[in-house]
Amino acid sequence: MPYNNVFESNRLTVTPDSWPGFKAPTIGATALLAAMALMAPQFSYAQDAADQSTPSSSLEQIVVTGSRIGRVDGFEAPTPVTVMGEAELRSFASPNIADSINSMPVFAGSMTPGSSVANVSGGHAGMNVLNLRSLGRSRTLVLLDGQRIVASNIDGSVDVNNIPQDLVSRVEVVTGGASAVYGSDAVGGVVNFILDTTFTGLKGRVTGGMTGKRDNENVSASLTGGTSFASGRGHIVANVSGRDSKAVRVNRRDWNLEGWQFMYNPNYTPTNGQPERLMLNQVSTSDGIRGGIITNTPLRGTAFGPGGAPYQFRYGDLVSDPDMRGGDWYKTQVRGTEDGLSLAPDITDVSVFAHATYQLTDNIEVFAQASHGRSETYNYGYTLECNSCLTISADNPFIPASVQTQMQTLGLTEFEMGTQHQDLGSASTDAERAVSRYVVGAKGDFELFGTDWNWDVSYQKGIAKLDVVADNSMLMANFNRAVDAVRHPVTGEIVCRSSIADPGNGCVAYNPMGIGVNSQATLDYIRGAGLRQYKNEEIKQDAASATIAGEPFSIWAGPVSIAAGLAYRKDTSGGSNDPISDTRGWYTGGYGTTRASIDVTEGFIETVVPLARNVSWADQLEFNGAVRLADYSTSGSLTTWKAGLVYKPVDALTFRATRSRDARAPNIAELYSIGGGGLSSATNPFTGLPLILIPAPRTGNPNLTPELADGLGLGLVLQPSFLPGFSLSVDYWSVKLKDSIATLVLQEILDRCYQGSQQYCTAITFAPGSLDITEVARSPFNYVVERARGIDFEASYRTSLGAGNLSTRLLVARYIERSTDDGITPRNLVGQGTGSDPQRLRWNFKVSYALDPVSVGFTARGVSSSVYDNRFIECTMACPPSTSAHRTVSTNKINGQIVFDTSLGYDLDAGGAKMNLFLDVRNILDEDPPVVANGPGADGYFYSPANYALHDYMGRVFQAGVRIDF
CATH class of the missing domain: 2.40.170.20 (TonB-dependent receptor, beta-barrel domain)
Structure with missing residues (x-):
């Protein structure tokens, strides 16, 4: 009206x-x-x-x-x-x-x-x-x-x-x-x-x-119309609009590629006068890189690249797990890639x-x-990061032969490793x-x-x-079964350890060591075996x-x-x-x-x-x-x-x-x-x-x-009045909750x-x-x-x-x-x-x-x-x-x-x-x-x-x- x-x-x-x-x-x-x-x-x-x-x-x-x-x-x-x-x-x-x-x-x-x-x-x-x-x-x-x-x-x-x-x-x-x-x-x-x-x-x-x-890139359009009807007693207005905005999945801005991050000072002691935390550039992860890295034992620093090929990771001049400065920081840098924050x-x-x-x-x-x-x-x-959280047994058949030989020489029965699970993609x-x-x-x-x-x-x-x-979230029960891989005692095939006792459980073995080393069947199984979250x-x-x-x-x-x-x-x-x-x-x-x-x-x-209006002491x-x-x-x-x-x-x-x-x-x-x-x-x-990766759900409290x-x-x-068109307000406010x-x-x-x-x-x-x-x-x-x-x-x-x-x-x-x-x-x-x-x-x-x-x-x-x-x-x-x-x-x-x-x-x-x-x-x-x-x-x-x-x-x-x- x-x-x-x-x-x-x-x-x-x-x-x-x-x-x-x-x-x-x-x-x-x-x-x-x-x-x-x-x-x-x-x-x-x-x-x-x-x-x-x-x-x-x-x-x-x-x-x-x-x-x-x-x-x-x-x-x-x-x-x-x-x-x-x-x-x-x-x-x-x-x-x-x-x-x-x-x-x-x-x-x-x-x-x-x-x-x-x-x-x-x-x-x-x-x-x-x-x-x-x-x-x-x-x-x-x-x-x-x-x-x-x-x-x-x-x-x-x-x-x-x-x-x-x-x-x-x-x-x-x-x-x-x-x-x-x-x-x-x-x-x-x-x-x-x-x-x-x-x-x-x-x-x-x-x-x-x-x-x-x-x-x-984005485009949008809108159309609006309005008219009266019934001799002016009624009125209607309508609008239809649409928008399409494209993602910026990979952040290649220069400011995102310099590796700025806090890390713990490895030289800090309570009495030496140094700060506990350092804010530096060229900082990245030291124990959870894309294809995986061994983080303990004398094999620490053995990393796995495309196809699972092992190589020696070069640590930086400052290392405080899970972070480091320098070295191969740019190889482990996920900012500026599809695995980094978009x-x-x-x-x-x-x-x-x-x-x-x-x-x-x-x-x-x-x-x-x-x-x-x-x-x-x-x-x-984000990536499904795992900082030094996996234990790999010596009988895991995915361990490259050269690494297996080193483990035998050193008498190692297992090692710990961290990875970003590159093959599994980013949780989205x-x-x-x-x-x-x-x-x-x-x-x-x-x-x-x-x-x-x-x-x-x-x-x-x-x-x-x-x-x-x-998308790409891990079903943890499936992951835990898949990552525990062995050779079948009869067929010699690489299988999940759980599949030997239960051949029909559908488990497909997962290789955390390397990039591009897992089949689609493996990934599908870890992601829910057909069940989507x-x-x-x-x-x-x-x-x-x-x-x-x-x-x-x-x-x-x-x-x-x-x-x-x-x-x-x-x-x-x-x-x-x-x-x-x-x-x-x-x-x-x-x-x-x-x-x-x-x-x-x-x-x-x-x-x-109204308490007063147009009186000597108040307009209003x-x-x-x-x-x-x-x-x-x-x-x-x-x-x-x-x-x-x-x-x-x-x-x-x-x-x-x-x-x-x-x-x-x-x-x-x-x-x-x-x-x-x-x-x-x-x-x-x-x-x-x-406590490594325990459930921490956000639940309600009915007693609130x-x-x-x-x-x-x-x-x-x-x-x-001497400055028409000018207005100024100043307001102080406070809230106690x-x-x-x-x-x-x-x-x-x-x-x-x-x-x-x-x-x-x-x-x-x-x-x-x-x-x-x-x-x-x-x-x-x-x-x-x-x-x-x-x-x-x-x-x-x-x-x-x-x-x-x-x-x-x-x-x-x-x-x-x-x-x-x-x-x-x-x-x-x-x-x-x-x-x-x-x-x-x-x-x-x-x-x-x-x-x-x-x-x-x-x-x-x-x-x-x-x-x-x-x-x-x-x-x-x-x-x-x-x-x-x-x-x-x-x-x-x-x-x-x-x-x-x-x-x-x-x-x-x-x-x-x-x-x-x-x-x-x-x-x-x-x-x-x-x-x-x-x-x-x-x-x-x-x-x-x-x-x-x-x-x-x-x-x-x-x-x-x-x-x-x-």
């Missing part, structure tokens, strides 16, 4: 063109209704955000869904709101809207298809999952037109890929706690995608792109979307929405994900006791299906809501606005998987299927109370508050609330403050997961012996309780049990009558207190320049604290650059100029330098003794990065159609990512020395195309 939004003296007037007799609500009701729009679809008077590249008056015609009052670009909202308009979204050189959003400094640690290329076990391949303030992806609530979206994974992750990107008119980011307004998961904030469901006409888009290295997966997706409204009466409108998206992703993962995932969503509802208005009220009801059904197969998972969401809002009475400063409503939501997971995953029998993957459900019933009330003083009561089937009742003040002493200056109690209820994965993940290694603290968070926001907004849900790594679970914490001992399975450990369940617990603090800056300036329009915008996120306290080791994570932790400073500056028919944009994005770990001690001499809490390292610095982007556009008429030709270039200077070294030990040698979640790593990227509006 069409509306015209007009700001008049900082008051918002809403004029519905097609509702005869409708009385426009005052500012209080409008503000409250705008906030309530995030609770239910279509209950929004918000129009499309204006193109941010133009400083016309239309820029001020914005009502942000989720704010309490009408405002311009989030500067007048009591809770900070950042808006990214259509022009800014599409100017980023990427076919995916998530890349544009993640360029905003308030996002840190989001999951992207690139950052999850090594994710084989989690089922996240190809997903884009947003993370506000690095508080966690599960604490960022993603909405579509104010309504929840069904998750694409049982951990609650919402895949942004499923949003109809060519219909997005703007994205609104509400930072800070918002659980009282929007419900669970909004601890970090809310990201609301606003669609242009009133579009009329026909428009299309065709784009293509690649990197400056001529890889990661840069991007193969992705193909297609989606359809339709939205229809129909005006039943002058005061009642019904609507329906349907969407379906399907994506196919192939993720190239082939995933197909489909998400369907259906929404129906109605909205309207009525008059009661002389005041205007609005109502809204809706129901949505969401269904997400994931079909995933793990798979999971068919289905996640369903049923959600219903009803809201009502109005102005029941007025007080001295104006009308009091109230909104209230009820909501119900049920999330269900189910499906099927291969029979082996449940027994933890695969090397990686472990696709167990969880069958469970969670439901919640909620009631909420919100209010906006307004209170806004919200309370939500929720009853979860898993954790019982829960109350969240929010209280805020907006104070404008003068028209140009606004102060805002909010205090909130937020919460996040545990999701299905945290509560009920039956386990996923492959095999891991650690040390048994009870025996001191290594909701996380509780206390949030505070203090800010000011400056919009001076109690009873935070987290999962310990394998070694920590073992160590805490050994130290006497019984709750962790329940996760460990011991062999009967011994201290040998056979399995460790990595379950989450409510055991962490988390704190986060920071300051956000936003400034924008729009003005006419010559015959064109100039627009500038600066966004800065300054992180002060991001700490965790697990009751044993308090840690501050701000400024650590190896994972998803926030950097101390992230910023984004954009300037654009439009002079019809040409538009030009320039963006600078920056992230400050960081460290590997805030607890590390950097030193090269006179180092103190290294401890588990304070490692001594040769370097602890990770450089910052500044990246420049540009966009060019040209408008022209083509036979009555409006055409826009564009070229967007990301990272125009082709800056390499800073070195972020992995290791030491284990599998660090196949990871790229870069942080895909933090830095720009693809290099220069081009995206070009045409948009046509008929």
